[in-house]
Amino acid sequence: MGKRNRAAFLPTHLPQLQNLIKRDPKSYEAEFLQQWRHFQSTLSIFCLKPDEESKELCELVTFMSQVTQCYPEITKDFPQQLVDLLKEHCLVLHVDVRKSFVQALILLRNKGIVDNTLLLPLFFTLFKCKDKILRELLYSHIVNDIKNSNAKAKNNKLNKTLQSFMFTMLESAVNGNSEENAIAAKKSVDVCIDLYHKNVWNDAKTVNIIAEACFSPIAKISVTAVKFFLNSNEQQEEEEEDEDVPDLKKMQMANQHSKKTKAKDRKLEAAKKKLKRKSKSKDKAESFNFSALHLINDPQGFAEKLYSKLTTKEDRWEVRLMKMNLVSRIIGIHQLTILGFYPLLIKYLQPSQRDVTIVLVCAAQASHSLVPPDALEPVVKAIANNFVTDRVANEVIAVGINGVREICTRQPLAIDATLLQDLAQYKTHRDKGVLMAARSLIALFRELNPEMLARKDRGKTASIKLKDGSIRTVQFGETSDNMDGLQGLELLEQAEKEDEDWGEWEVDDSSDESDEEGGWVDVPIDNDDYVNINSDDEEQKDGTDKAEEDEQKKKRYQYKVGPNGEIKTRRIGKRQLKKMMEAEEQTELTEEQRQKLAEAIQKRKEEEEQKRQAALKLATTRILTPADFARLNELKESKELEYVAGKKRGATDLDEGVDEATILGPRKKAKQDYEQRMASIQEGREGREKFGSRKGKKERGSTTNREKARNKNFMMIAHKQSVLFKSKRSLFEKQKSLRAAIDKQKRLKH
Template structure:
């Protein structure tokens, strides 16, 4: 009996996979064998610390074995994860690639078996990203970090993990900023390994934060704070990624994750048609199509855009904007033009979103306002985007005059004049008092130009001032509708506060529509909750209501608030007093204070002071928008003016967008808004080929259908038939035609006799 146990121990010691299988089936029965291997691991580890190249293969095998069965003996292997982590962090440069990959896989396996926490795994993997030179290992580490954080926040927000990881990422960014290097200069070929390592850490930190924001895992103010810190990092590439994060510009170099790459369904079907048909191929195609469909739904759910942008979550935007401008002005000669334009776009977007007044910004940007400047449309769009109603007109007047002097004169082309007029129009839309009357009169005269784009730009400027301030135009330019109005201006003087809103545009249309519905005899009662099904603040698939924004509290004694489309007016009078004294049924959680602030402003806009307190649902706002479109369309059909037509076009353009998206469209300026409508450019080779392929649809690949399908008996046409159908001018110089003219009388008689004989034979 003893001899059989000894032989079994020797056999299992030499066959680790078999021992691993037996331990997973019955851990208690094979504990002695595991302890024997554990002591062997301890001795091998000490040898490996001294000389990593010695027994490397055996060390990887024993480490993999211990990781596979570590969950069966948690007390004995409690120190195993920390030992592997410290070995990786301290001896990473001296390990060979196979050992590095094996140890990283071991840590991931221990995390999957719950032998180590997610925070410990991330603390071990984050420092490895800038250390490794292997692209495959780096991609594996990056994928593991992203998937672990996303899985931890799948059901509900894991605030403990998020705060710890965000603190680590912020520390990685700040370590690179604490160096003594000159700010604003990229570290190229530095000899300080610690400084270079810190810069690589910052680069990976901002890249991971950007990816987590794009996937919808993180969307709080702490995430924005990390990227705001990265905008002032001494490495220009870190600044580049951080600025693109705020501008919502995706970088193609950052999309390295193969899991997130889209699947081309058409290419799969085409490949299936041209390859050999097999059952295994059909099954593989169906599996791929199911995965593509599932991936599309998951991506749409996880990357649902939030109701606010990253710019809205900035802490102290005034200080951030001033620091950004100081950095731009200080390192103007060191930054490239593309980088300076990115900084200008970010600064202008922050100024517009938060209504900041950085007056020296216009003194700086006016130096680049020349028609021969590279990327001038982007510069003009940043200039127009920075203006808002609180910008002093005295600061903008020289800028508008400079644009007019550089872009709008007979010595430049039509595209240049169009860009100048569009830029002035975008600036005046945000601050109408910034232009002088004489200059405005000169600009609107360009509506008589021969260039269509110039005429369109000048007319748009003219129509704008006809609506907001006709008094700045000459009497003959004000138009019929503006001249008939008693009040010549709808424009508030600069600095006057906005009057509080007491109504919503088009609300009488909604009230009339609801009265018509109530007067119908067979009207179905609307469900109050259906209007909010597709208009949720957070993901409805979350495991609890406290995932990302709102927590339900006790509602004892709390009366329901009446929705505008669910109950009649009789019941609403009874609930009015109770609803005004009731407590709120939801409270924002700590991690989404910024979210609650945005939504509180949105709820204030939705609340309407009518005789009956009502809250309009999103379905009501959508219905109100449709009613406004119908009313504007009816007015246009009855012969309304151009202002009503422009209003109809604007309503139809913003029909499918949310209120936040519609506000963003009015807030931000693109380069296309500056360039305006342009002539059709020459098609490229790919576009010409696509047009040719479109014309070939629905016809055979080769040949003509003339002789094959238009005859009783399919056949091609003969050369004689082709010659008979040729135009006379093509055969006038041929030998056959000229020979007829030179033929003798005898030849003509022979041809005539032959023709008569042939005709007789044909008749008989």
């Protein structure tokens, strides 16, 4: 009876039938065929009016998606039916019906029944539907499905298909300009950005799809794309949440003085594994996605097109400011030349301009060594005239000087000596921010070009370098690191020669014995000749002797012109050689003196050329290890210490972006007014009780001794005098205390 009732109940109770079919598909094939025919008839009726709600169809679709793998031959057309129905009527379907169809397809995809190349383009088109919950469901599935498809190896076929489809959706949003196409294009850009951050789609095609979205007429799409490029150098959030790091040492100490159990051992092992994972994540190099801006196919065309958008002034100020920031960053990274961008910045370089610090950041980022100084000089003068005046506040002056410094860091030729010396006079200003900004500008030009500074501002190190001519002034179009060899490499070679001390070494004559014992073995080459390992040393020795002979010859041919026209033999420096050439123009020398002077000048030139060739040869024939670079840095620092005591601060490292904090500089905390002080006081009192007496409050720290005695065991208080007195009371005393207790209770009721 029970079995017959259950069999009669199955056609109307799909979850129970679903459970039974998954356990034994063959036994319940007849019941499934009955439900399959019912589904086909319900679906055909639904297609007549697809905009109506159908709970029965939703239940049947869910049931079929759960048991499809049990009857693959019967249900082979089921996924295609759902796909066709969504393609034709996705915009008119009821919300619940459409959601059930999508969930069924996602379930079939997770089971591997449906291919993602068929499903994902459909899901992208479903972004057009005005259903926020459905969009979130589709978005999470698309991102996870593409990520899983590229987990083991890159699925290039799927990636190319979807990227091309996204590009067509962006174009449809531009041409059609409908609200549905705009939403679908926006979600496609979000998917590209999310996959790029997850290092799934980090190729040039993805970046250029997002770059094309920057020019979309739809504001949401363009702002999303511009924000991606502006924030691409920030470290992305980790997928795993930060776990609390356990105190391993504390756990080990606790286990030493307690009972050993398996649970404690498991906790200790888990803590060790967690610490190991944390240490591995810390050892990994920080991954900054600088490559996004480098992967743009045509940076010059992209920057010019974005700059043309700025000149139209169609967008709001915030959007134009972001695009201005992106154009300046691309100009700085790729060292582009867009001369019309700098006059555009000058219009906004006013202290009253909103977000003027971002405009100064844009001016600094758009500066590089290949920008003509004539284009940047008006920008620097505009900053100096508008910001560094006595009519503005001290913070504005500091911001102006810091902006000039950041521009001059990238293009030192953008400022002239007169303006630089005027700005340097603020080094004694009463405001600390202005003072530090002016001193940082002086420190920059002490390293780049100290000749532009006043003599009193050059410093000891720069003055000594100017005298011996070791400072090289960089001209326009020439980078500061454009050297023929590696600077300071001769210092490393000289230090290695000094370190080599072969006096304490002894020659080992037992070469035959070492060969027999398995030591060094002479390996012959093809023609049975042995390799001569001392050839390099002999060549180095010959080169050293030759260099010493050349040095002696040079010293013999160096002269100085005396007051009476005679030439004296001495070592000639760069500045002295210049004086000799001036003396040649002013004094009349004999032919013999002129010949000797010409020989001295020629020898000086040959000496410089020989040094340059030696440095170039050394740099091109030797492979330096990281230890050699570290030693080279130490030698450079020690050489700086010969000029002045203390470590010399190096040049400012130029990064790809300028931080707004570097423009603002260190700022003094402003004095609080009465309202701010009271607000901070009230904030400190949050979560704390008020001051005053606690009399009458029910919340107390503890109870009295009398209250504690009521809960004590009788044997603990049997010896008390109060207990003994109660047992010895007379009948009259007992009646008296009882009446007093009754009267007290009556008074409490009133």
